[in-house]
Amino acid sequence: MPDSFKGDNTDAGDLPVTDAFLRRYIGYRMKRAYVHIHSNAQAAIETFGLRVTTSSALHIIVENPNLSQSQLSLALSIERSRAVLLVDELEKLGLITRNRVPQDRRSYALRATPAGEALLEKVVESLIRHEETLLAGLTAAEKTQLAGLLDKIERRAIDARKAGA
Amino acid sequence: MPDSFKGDNTDAGDLPVTDAFLRRYIGYRMKRAYVHIHSNAQAAIETFGLRVTTSSALHIIVENPNLSQSQLSLALSIERSRAVLLVDELEKLGLITRNRVPQDRRSYALRATPAGEALLEKVVESLIRHEETLLAGLTAAEKTQLAGLLDKIERRAIDARKAGA
DNA sequence: TATTGTTATACTCTATAACTATA
DNA sequence: TATAGTTATAGAGTATAACAATA
Numbered sequence: 001m002p003d004s005f006k007g008d009n010t011d012a013g014d015l016p017v018t019d020a021f022l023r024r025y026i027g028y029r030m031k032r033a034y035v036h037i038h039s040n041a042q043a044a045i046e047t048f049g050l051r052v053t054t055s056s057a058l059h060i061i062v063e064n065p066n067l068s069q070s071q072l073s074l075a076l077s078i079e080r081s082r083a084v085l086l087v088d089e090l091e092k093l094g095l096i097t098r099n100r101v102p103q104d105r106r107s108y109a110l111r112a113t114p115a116g117e118a119l120l121e122k123v124v125e126s127l128i129r130h131e132e133t134l135l136a137g138l139t140a141a142e143k144t145q146l147a148g149l150l151d152k153i154e155r156r157a158i159d160a161r162k163a164g165a
Numbered sequence: 166m167p168d169s170f171k172g173d174n175t176d177a178g179d180l181p182v183t184d185a186f187l188r189r190y191i192g193y194r195m196k197r198a199y200v201h202i203h204s205n206a207q208a209a210i211e212t213f214g215l216r217v218t219t220s221s222a223l224h225i226i227v228e229n230p231n232l233s234q235s236q237l238s239l240a241l242s243i244e245r246s247r248a249v250l251l252v253d254e255l256e257k258l259g260l261i262t263r264n265r266v267p268q269d270r271r272s273y274a275l276r277a278t279p280a281g282e283a284l285l286e287k288v289v290e291s292l293i294r295h296e297e298t299l300l301a302g303l304t305a306a307e308k309t310q311l312a313g314l315l316d317k318i319e320r321r322a323i324d325a326r327k328a329g330a
Numbered sequence: 331t332a333t334t335g336t337t338a339t340a341c342t343c344t345a346t347a348a349c350t351a352t353a
Numbered sequence: 354t355a356t357a358g359t360t361a362t363a364g365a366g367t368a369t370a371a372c373a374a375t376a
Contacts, residue, residue, distance in 0.1 A: 015229075017225065017229045017232050017236045017237070017239065017240040018228060018229060018240075019224070019225060019228070019240050019241075020228065021224040021225070021227070021228045021289070022221060022224050022225070024289075024293070025206070025292060025293075025296055026202070026296060026300060026308060026311060026312055026315070027199070027202040027203065027205075027206050027296060028221070029312055029315040029316060029319070030195065030198070030199050030202060030315055031199065031203070032242070032315070032319045033195070033315040033316075033318040033319045033322075034192070034195050034196065034199055035242070036318065036319060036322035036323075037191070037192040037195060037318065037322075038192065038196070040192075040322070041190070041192050051365085053365085053366080056187060056193070059184070059186045059187050060182065060184060060186070060187070062186070063183060063184070063185065063186045064180075064182045064183060067182050068334075068335090069334075069335065070333080070334060070335080071182045072182070074182065075182040075183075075184050076184075077197070077200070078366090078367085079367070079368065079369085080334075080335070080336085081335085081336070081337080081338090081367095081368085081369085082366075082367075082368095083335090084335065084336060084337085104333095104334085104375080104376070105334095105374080105375060105376085106333065106334040106335070106374065106375045106376065107333085107334055107335075107375095108334085108335080124186070124189075127190060128189070128190075131190055131191060131192060134318070134321070134322060134325070135191060135318065135321075136321075137317055137318070137321040138314065138317065138318070142314060143191060145310065145314070146191060146311070146314050147191055147194055149303065149307060149310070149311045150191070150194040150195055150197070150198040151194060151198075152302055152303065153198040153201065153202065153299070153300065153302070153303070154194070154197045154198045154201060156299070156300075156301070156302040157198075157201035157202075157205070157299060158201075160298075160299070216342085218342085218343075233357070233358090234357070234358065235356080235357060235358080243343090243344085244344070244345070244346085245357075245358070245359085246344095246345085246346085246347095246358085246359070246360080246361090247343075247344075247345095248358090249358065249359060249360085269352080269353075269356095269357085270351080270352060270353085270357095271351065271352045271353065271356065271357040271358070272352095272356085272357050272358075273357085273358080
């Protein structure tokens with residue numbers, strides 16, 4: 001525990017409340033930044049009747065035509081049971097289709113419909129614009145730096161988990 | 166939509182599934198990095214019978230003795246109704262106490278017990294060690310940079326919301 | 331036996347509204 | 354009337370286990 005402890009402040013009534021202890025963790029700062037990034041993206045996406053999660057699934061399906069639900073789960077690091085619901089939703093919206101695979105009748109080949117591809121185009125445009133606005137305080141170099149640092153954290157975490165397992 | 170579209174891949178069967186479309190968003194990369202940071206912190210904290218959220222509340226309460234539940238909510242950017250449950254949990258564990266305030270009998274003054282302060286010391290130590298390990302791939306300069314960029318994003322988002330409201 | 335998709339359950343976090351007791 | 358705390362409810366995300374169909 002740091003020795004910057006305040007004494008027993010019996011009258012903290014309306015003193016400003018600080019979070020310096022928590023600011024020592026990068027994770028805390030990332031959570032606080034991410035909350036804003038997420039709600040910013042959510043706002044952009046819900047204009048089109050989707051949420052961040054369903055939009056992400058649509059991104060992956062458009063990019064990887066004929067992938068299976070298991071592959072979708074892996075790509076998004078979600079459970080297969082969760083993928084079922086996301087695919088259900090996108091299918092009901094007419095944005096993707098589930099297609100039986102003759103070679104392996106257990107799995108589906110997921111494909112976006114023309115409507116799905118068209119909608120994704122609009123979503124992408126809106127998302128990029130929204131993120132550019134939100135991150136307008138960062139230079140291009142800073143954004144590249146940030147992306148690189150985040151990737152490095154993710155890669156190292158994955159490697160560490162593999163080594164541990 | 167980028168023109169890097171793949172053709173109709175009728176046999177995507179076991180091709181690697183990519184997420185390049187999503188990697189264009191800093192938010193996506195941040196989410197992926199944060200998932201690991203969060204579970205790393207969770208693992209450190211649950212050794213002591215807490216979760217990330219309750220641990221955060223304990224941090225704030227130890228740092229700001231006699232704060233109210235409303236102040237706690239503000240500090241953590243959570244709803245007051247959520248703070249009730251976190252405080253309930255910490256109180257049941259004997260880590261903090263709710264104390265009536267004579268000047269305003271509506272509110273409580275939250276204070277950590279000696280047990281709460283002692284436990285937080287151990288939690289902090291473990292959290293710092295865990296985060297250092299997870300972020301061992303980053304130099305000290307990179308960590309400082311990352312923290313600064315995250316703060317900048319948060320501050321700008323808050324300012325933008327204020328300006329918009 | 332193992333895998334794909336599915337259903338069901340439970341837990342956490344979030345968001346909202348309504349209520350009480352105080353002010 | 355406004356605020357502090359509380360209760361209740363609903364939605365979203367996550368984690369887990371079990372099951373049917375297929376491999």
